[in-house]
Amino acid sequence: MSDNKAMVDAKITRLKAAVNLEAHDKVPLAAMADFWPVRYSQYTMQEAFYNMDVAAECYKKAFGEWGLWDAFNPLMNSLGPFLDATGSRRYNVPGRDLPPHAEFQHPDLVLMETEEYAELIANPPKFLAEKAIPRLCRKIGSESAYVRGVAWAKAALFFAEFMAKGRSYAALFQNEYGIPPLFRGQSLYVPLDWLADKVRGFHQGMLDVKERPEEVAAACEALAPFIVDACLAGVPEGDYPLIFNPQHMSPFLSPRDYQRVYWPTFKKMVDEVVQRGYKLWVFFEDKQEHHLECFQELPKGKVVACFESTDLAKAKKALGGRLCIAGGMPTVLLTRATPQEVKEQTMSVLKLFEDEPGFIMTCTTVVPSTARPENLHAWLNITQEYGRLGGGPSVPARNGPTEARGAAGRAAPIPEGIVTSWEAVRPEFGQIQGDENIIKENWENLEKLSLTFLYWMVR
Amino acid sequence: MADTNVSLVTSISELDAQAALDLVKARIARGDDPEAILTECRQALDEIGKRFETREYFIADLVFAASIFKDIMSLLGPELRRVAKGQQKAGKVAIATVKDDIHDIGKNLVASMLDAAGFEVIDLGVDVPADVICTCIREQKPDVVGLSCLMTSTVDSMEDIISEISGSGLRGEVKIVVGGIPLSPKLAAAIGADSYGDSAAEAITKCRELIRGSAR
Numbered sequence: 001m002s003d004n005k006a007m008v009d010a011k012i013t014r015l016k017a018a019v020n021l022e023a024h025d026k027v028p029l030a031a032m033a034d035f036w037p038v039r040y041s042q043y044t045m046q047e048a049f050y051n052m053d054v055a056a057e058c059y060k061k062a063f064g065e066w067g068l069w070d071a072f073n074p075l076m077n078s079l080g081p082f083l084d085a086t087g088s089r090r091y092n093v094p095g096r097d098l099p100p101h102a103e104f105q106h107p108d109l110v111l112m113e114t115e116e117y118a119e120l121i122a123n124p125p126k127f128l129a130e131k132a133i134p135r136l137c138r139k140i141g142s143e144s145a146y147v148r149g150v151a152w153a154k155a156a157l158f159f160a161e162f163m164a165k166g167r168s169y170a171a172l173f174q175n176e177y178g179i180p181p182l183f184r185g186q187s188l189y190v191p192l193d194w195l196a197d198k199v200r201g202f203h204q205g206m207l208d209v210k211e212r213p214e215e216v217a218a219a220c221e222a223l224a225p226f227i228v229d230a231c232l233a234g235v236p237e238g239d240y241p242l243i244f245n246p247q248h249m250s251p252f253l254s255p256r257d258y259q260r261v262y263w264p265t266f267k268k269m270v271d272e273v274v275q276r277g278y279k280l281w282v283f284f285e286d287k288q289e290h291h292l293e294c295f296q297e298l299p300k301g302k303v304v305a306c307f308e309s310t311d312l313a314k315a316k317k318a319l320g321g322r323l324c325i326a327g328g329m330p331t332v333l334l335t336r337a338t339p340q341e342v343k344e345q346t347m348s349v350l351k352l353f354e355d356e357p358g359f360i361m362t363c364t365t366v367v368p369s370t371a372r373p374e375n376l377h378a379w380l381n382i383t384q385e386y387g388r389l390g391g392g393p394s395v396p397a398r399n400g401p402t403e404a405r406g407a408a409g410r411a412a413p414i415p416e417g418i419v420t421s422w423e424a425v426r427p428e429f430g431q432i433q434g435d436e437n438i439i440k441e442n443w444e445n446l447e448k449l450s451l452t453f454l455y456w457m458v459r
Numbered sequence: 460m461a462d463t464n465v466s467l468v469t470s471i472s473e474l475d476a477q478a479a480l481d482l483v484k485a486r487i488a489r490g491d492d493p494e495a496i497l498t499e500c501r502q503a504l505d506e507i508g509k510r511f512e513t514r515e516y517f518i519a520d521l522v523f524a525a526s527i528f529k530d531i532m533s534l535l536g537p538e539l540r541r542v543a544k545g546q547q548k549a550g551k552v553a554i555a556t557v558k559d560d561i562h563d564i565g566k567n568l569v570a571s572m573l574d575a576a577g578f579e580v581i582d583l584g585v586d587v588p589a590d591v592i593c594t595c596i597r598e599q600k601p602d603v604v605g606l607s608c609l610m611t612s613t614v615d616s617m618e619d620i621i622s623e624i625s626g627s628g629l630r631g632e633v634k635i636v637v638g639g640i641p642l643s644p645k646l647a648a649a650i651g652a653d654s655y656g657d658s659a660a661e662a663i664t665k666c667r668e669l670i671r672g673s674a675r
Contacts, residue, residue, distance in 0.1 A: 092561060102559045103612055203522065203564055210474065210523040252518035286640065290514060309640070331611040332641045336649070368611040 007178045011070040015180075016240050019279055019324045020301050021358040027350065027387030028360045029380060030182050030326065032073035032244075033367035035103065037062030040373065045103055046095025050080035052162070056169045063177040065373075068380040071182040071241070074173070075366070076166065077104070085154035087138030090459070103369060110201040111135045111458075114208075117215040120199070124226040125419045128454045132199050136458060159453055183244040183281060185235035186455060188273065191220035191265045193248045194227055198458045205249065209257050220265040228272050229418075230455035233448040235278075242281040242304065243273055251286035263294055274302045281306060281326070283365075292318040308364045313352060324358040329379055331364055334371040339378035346382040357389055418447035419454070467496065471503035472510070474520060476527045483531050493538035500531055504575045508660040518568070521659055525571035549577040550670040553601040553633075555587035557616045562609035565639060568659045569605060576663050589623035596629045602670050605662065606652070608639040618650035625651065634669035638662055 017024035038048045041058040048055040055076040063072075080093055092098050092105045111132040112120060120127045134141035139151035170181045189197070195216070196205025208216050231243070250262055273280055281304040284291075288310045295305060296318060306326035307315055315325055328349035333342050346361075353359035361383045367376075422440045432439060467486070470479040486496055507524045510516040516524075552573055556566045563585045574580045581599055583591060592604060604624070608617050617637060624630050637652040647655035654669055656662030 098559065103610065105561045105610075107561060108564070203567075206519040206522045207526055209519055211476070249519075252522075254515070254517045254520060257517075257519060290517075332614065332643075332646060335611055336614065336646065365611075370612045370615065 004175070004178050008174055008180055011178070012180055012240060015070050015360070018358060018360050019239075019242070019304055021321065021324060023357050024389065026389060027353070027383060028070040029068055029362070029383050029387075030071040030360050031069060031363050031367050032075060032182060033369075034075045034077055036074075036367040036369050036371065039101070039369045044095065044100040045098075045369075046080075046093075046100040048076075049078055049094050049104060052076050052078035052165050052169070054078070056172075059169075059173065060177065063173060063179050066376055066380060067178060068384050069179050072173070072179050073182040073244070074169070076169065079162075082155060082158040082162070085158065086140055086151045086457075087142075088136055089138070090136060106197075108201045108203055109136065110204055112199040114212075117212070117219055121215075121219050121222040124223055125230075125451055125454050128458060129419075133454070133457050155457065156453065159456060181241045184241040185243055186231045186452060187459075188231040188243050188245045188269070188280070189227055190245065190247055190250070190262065190269065191223035191227060192216065192262050193246075193250075194223060195219055196249055202248070206252060209249075209253065209261055213257070213260055216261045217264070220261060224265045224269050224272075226451075227455070228269055229448075230451045232273070232276065232278070233452045237277045239277065239279045243278050245270075245280050245282045247283055247285050250284065250291060251288050255290055258291055258294070263291075267294075267297065270298055270303060274299050279303065284308065284310060287311075289314055295319055296322060298323060304360060306360075306362060312349065316352065316356060320356050320358065324360060325353070325356075326360040326362045327364055328361050329363045331366070331368045331371075334363065334375045334379065335368050337375060339374050342375045342378040343382050346379055347386060350383065350387050354389070361387060418444055419450050420447060467499045468503045468506065471500060471524070471527060471531075472506040474507075474523055474527065476523070476530070479527055480530055480534070483534050487534065487538055493535050493542055496535060497539065500528060500535075501575065501577060504528065504572070508572075508663070511658065511660045518659075521572065522564075522568055525568060525575065528575045529571065548579045550602040550666065551579040551581070551600070552603045552605055552666055553581040553583060553592070553595045553599065554605040554607070555583035555592060556585040556607045556609075557613055557620055558586055558588045559616050560608045560610055560613040561585045562607075565609065565659070566605075566607040569607070569638065569656070569662045572659045572663055573605075573666065578663075578666065589620040592620055593624060593627045593629055596624065596633055601633060602673060603634045603636055603666050605656075605666070606635065606637045608637075608641065611641045614639075614641050614646065614650065621651040634673060636662060636665045636669060 011028070014024050014026065015028045015030065018028050035045055035048050035055060035058070037058040038045055038055065041061045043054055043058060048058060055074070055078050059074045059076070079091065080096070082088070083091055083093060089109060090106065092107060094100055094102050094104055098105070116127070116131065119131070137151065139147055140155070142148050142151070174180045192205070192209070196202045200208060250258060253262055270280060279302050283306045285308050288307070292310070292315060300322050304324045304326050305315065305319055308327070312325065312327055319325060329342075329345065333345055349361065422443055425443065429439070465478070465482065467479060467482050470482055483496060487493065504524065507516060507521065511521060554566060554570050554573070556563055566585070570580050570582050581595060581601060583595060595601065596604065606617050606620060608614060621635060624633070624635070634653045635651070636654040636656055637647050637650070638656040642655060644655045654665040656665045
C-alpha cells in the first residue's frame with residue numbers, strides 16, 4: 001500500500017467515523033469551494049469559468065500547498081461555454097457580464113407563472129423540457145427548430161464532458177494529492193428550494209409560501225421523487241462520499257410555514273435517500289436555531305448538519321450525539337481577520353467539541369476566493385495540532401477502507417423515475433424481431449440519464 | 460363589502476392581504492382621510508417589526524408585508540397626492556447593493572420597509588460603484604447611505620466605497636449604515652461604517668437613530 005493511499009484511507013476512515021458519531025483520532029477537516037484558488041494562482045475568474053482544466057490547475061497548486069483536508073469538494077463550475085451555447089441566463093458570467101476577476105453570481109429568475117403550478121405538479125420533467133428550460137435558455141426557446149436542435153445537442157455534449165471531467169479530476173485529486181472528495185452526484189435540493197431557486201424565483205417563491213401555501217405544498221410533494229431520482233441516477237450505492245443538500249429558504253421561514261411547506265418533504269427526502277443506502281451533508285444556511293428541534297427527528301448518524309451562522313453551542317446541545325455537526329470557521333475571518341484571530345476562533349470551536357466525536361471542522365460556506373493564505377495556514381495547522389479527541393482509537397478497524405471502496409463500487413439501485421417509460425413508448429416500436437429486453441434496458445438507461453440532464457440544465 | 464369596523468392595523472399585522480386591501484378600498488370609498496389610513500398602515504408595520512424581533516415573524520413574513528404595503532400604496536397613492544398635504548418625511552436614505560454584487564432581496568426589503576416607515580428612499584440598484592454613490596450624495600443630499608452585500612468577497616467593495624466617499628470629502632455629509640450576511644457590528648466599524656443593521660427591521664431603527672444623532 002503506497003503512503004498516499006494509506007493516508008487517503010485514514011482520512012476517509014476518520015471522516016466516516018465522525019459522520020457515524022464513533023470515536024476516532026482527531027477532528028476531520030473538510031471543505032468545499034468553487035473557484036477559491038483561482039485568484040491565488042493568478043488566473044482570472046473568466047479563464048476558470050470557461051475552462052475546467054484551468055480551474056483544476058489552480059486546485060493542483062492549492063492542494064500542493066494546503067494538503068491537510070480530510071475531504072474537499074472543488075465545485076469547478078466551469079460553465080461558460082454551456083451558458084453561451086444555450087443562451088442560458090442562469091449565471092452572470094465573469095468576463096462577459098461581470099469584470100474578469102469577479103465571481104459568478106445568480107440573478108433571481110422567474111421561469112414559471114402562477115397559473116402553471118398544476119402543470120408542474122402533473123409532470124415535473126415535462127414542464128422543465130417544454131417550459132422552464134426554453135424560457136431559461138434563449139437558444140433552446142428559439143422559434144427556429146435548427147437553433148433549438150443545435151442548442152440541445154451542444155448542451156448534451158457539454159454535460160457529458162463536464163461530468164466525465166469532474167469525475168476524472170476528483171480521482172486525480174484523491175490519488176495524486178491525497179485529498180478525497182466530500183460529495184458525489186448532483187446537489188439534492190429540498191423541493192421548496194428547487195421550486196424557488198430554479199423555477200419560481202426566490203422572491204416570488206417566498207410570496208407563494210404566504211399567498212398559495214396549498215399549491216406550494218402540493219408542488220413540493222410532486223417534486224420530491226423527481227429530485228431524488230434525478231440526483232441519484234447513476235450514483236454508486238454507499239455511505240461515502242456524501243450527498244450534498246444545500247438549503248436556502250429554510251432560515252427565512254417561520255416555524256409555522258416551515259412545518260407547512262418545507263419540513264415534510266425535506267424529511268421525506270432524507271428518509272428516502274438514507275433508505276437507498278446514502279448519507280447526506282446538509283448545509284443549513286444562515287441562522288436556524290428556530291428549526292433545531294425538528295432536526296432531532298433526522299435519522300441518527302446518517303446526516304451531517306453543517307451550519308453557517310447558527311449558534312454551534314445551541315446546535316451541539318440540541319443535536320450532539322444524534323447528528324454529526326459541521327462548521328466553525330466563518331468565511332469572513334479567512335478573508336479579513338489576522339492569523340491570531342483565526343487561531344482563537346479555531347481553538348474556541350475545538351474546545352466546544354472536545355468531547356464530541358460527531359464534529360467536522362469546516363468553513364461556514366465555501367472557502368472564499370479572497371481568503372488570506374496566512375489565515376488558511378493558521379486554521380488548518382491549529383486544527384491539525386489541537387483537534388485531537390481524547391483517548392479515541394486512531395482508526396476504528398470496522399470502518400476500514402476496504403469496506404468503503406467495496407460499498408462505493410456496488411451497482412447503483414435502479415431509480416424509479418424516468419422521463420418516458422418503456423411501457424409508454426413500446427407501441428411505437430411495433431413488432432420487435434429480436435430481444436425486446438435489450439432495447440428496453442438501453443432505452444431506460446438513457447432515460448434515467450436524461451432525467452439527470454434536465455435537472456442539471458436548470459442548475 | 461368589507462367591515463370597516465375591523466382594524467386595518469390588525470388585518471395588516473396578521474398578514475391578511477385580502478382583508479387589508481378590501482378595507483383600504485372601502486375606507487377610500489367612504490371618504491376617510493388617506494393620511495389617517497397611511498398612519499394606520501405604519502402602525503401595523505411597527506407591529507410587524509415587533510413580531511419579527513420576538514421571532515414570531517421571519518424574513519418571508521416581512522417580504523409578504525412589504526408586498527401588501529406596496530399593493531395598498533398603489534390604491535392610496537393617488538388619494539395622498541390628491542389631498543397633497545405632504546406629510547413630513549422621516550428622512551432621506553440612499554440605498555444600494557455594492558459594486559460586483561447583484562443580490563437585491565435584502566436591499567429591496569430594507570427599501571420597502573423604509574418607504575413604509577415614512578422615509579424618502581433613493582434606490583440606486585445593484586452592482587453600484589462608488590462614483591454613483593458620491594454623485595448621489597452631492598446632488599440628492601441623503602441623510603443616510605445604506606449599503607448591502609451578500610458575498611464575502613464584496614465586503615472589500617463595500618470598504619472601497621466608504622473609503623472613496625471619505626476621499627471625495629463627503630464623509631461628513633452622510634451617515635452610513637451597512638448590512639448583509641458576511642457583516643457583523645465589529646466588521647462594520649472596521650470598514651468605516653457608522654452603524655450595522657442585522658435585519659430589515661433593525662436597519663430602520665438604525666436609520667432613525669443616525670438621523671436623530673445628526674440632528675442633535
